[in-house]
Amino acid sequence: MAATKNKRQPVHHKLRHGHITDRDAVWAAIRELCEFGISDIEDKTRVATGTIKTYVVGLAKAGYLTRIEGLQREKNAKGKFIESRWCLARDVGADTPRVTRDGKEVTQGKVRENLWRTLRIIADFTARELASTASTEETPVKFSDAKDYIKYLHKAGYLVLVQPAKPGHKPGTGAQARYRFLKSRYTGPRPPMVQRIRQVFDPNLGEVVWPKEDTAND
């Protein structure tokens, strides 16, 4: 299908039976069925066939699934090819594996994941401290990334400002803002998402957390 026809919907528009993304729903269905054809998943999740296929092929290339051999090239009574069946070979638990079409690990989103994990652990930080502590050799985190994410998490109420930034008009007077993470606002392992339309969506809750409903029309 043409890409423009099936535009990706904003994440908050399509919660499916408690699953945040289509892939979450598909992975949950795969774990439940263990052995399946694409149509079984489609029946269970109502996710588009193409989406399921792409993900299944990626998972298979990454070694999570194996194709059950011996069915290819066989036709049913109507002369159509019999659907391939797949089998879950490596179950890695509830966390949906992130793979590309070629079966490579998806690295997009790792920076946010590191930031979200780190700010919870160190609890009290400036943007610079957060960036360096969240960085690993594999996933370097830029200062600007940390600063940007902090901005939105603060708006959404996950962080409190414990020491406001001071502008450095005169030398020596400037200071970075210091934030503290509110433990009560730890909603789960998935980092809150800053959507393109500048709102914060918490995938752990499945809710838009900022702006709040009543102030959304300002």
Add this chain to the structure above:
Amino acid sequence: MDQHSPPVNTVAPLANVAICVAALERAMTRAHHLPGMVCFSGPSGWGKSTAAAYTANRYRAYYLQCMSAWSKKSFMENLLRELGIKAARTISDMILQAGEELALSGRPLIIDEMQYMADKKAVEIVQDLYEASGGAPMLLIGEEQLPSKLRKWERFHNRMLDWVLAQPADLEDAKALRSLYVKKITIADDLMAKVADEARGSVRRICVNLDRIEQEALAFGTDHMDLAAWGSRQLFTGEAPRRRV
């Protein structure tokens, strides 16, 4: 000043980060017959949380920070939230759920502030979890007295692969922190020695002092600070701050 800054700005060069990573790595790569829990302990302010954060990011570990008010049930509920699973009703079911998830995902678990669980005699729940997960690698982090608290639990004690102690921050650590956080000025090595010395092992105090030196230097209108220039000014040594109005 520092020509040897690492290519990526990480906390990896800090001694306690390396110690913590090595400890968890040992548990993850251990031989099958060996136990899979390691303990990492030390006084507050020595950079345990920083080490835990880096280690957790590096191995995508699950991370749980205990609180003193936690019961066994709240321990399990919070763990399951971290695992991204809806909790079952009973504690024993929750242990099975969490154990299965840890076993399947193969990701390690870091339990911070473990002394609270040791105080509350809720150590057994961690042990049950370890058994239910089929020996998932676990890193237990806590304050200085954690090892002695845990040693009281003999069966638990037998499941520890290693007891690792946090090291006091030294001059090398101070220099690593300098290259991470001091961007606007240069600080000479002689002043760094004083900073490291007066911090008495605390990473936190080193950071406070590096910041203070930078502020003072900028206020003074210089971009270099050494021991002579610093003179008799005070460094932060851990006493409560005095109000400056």
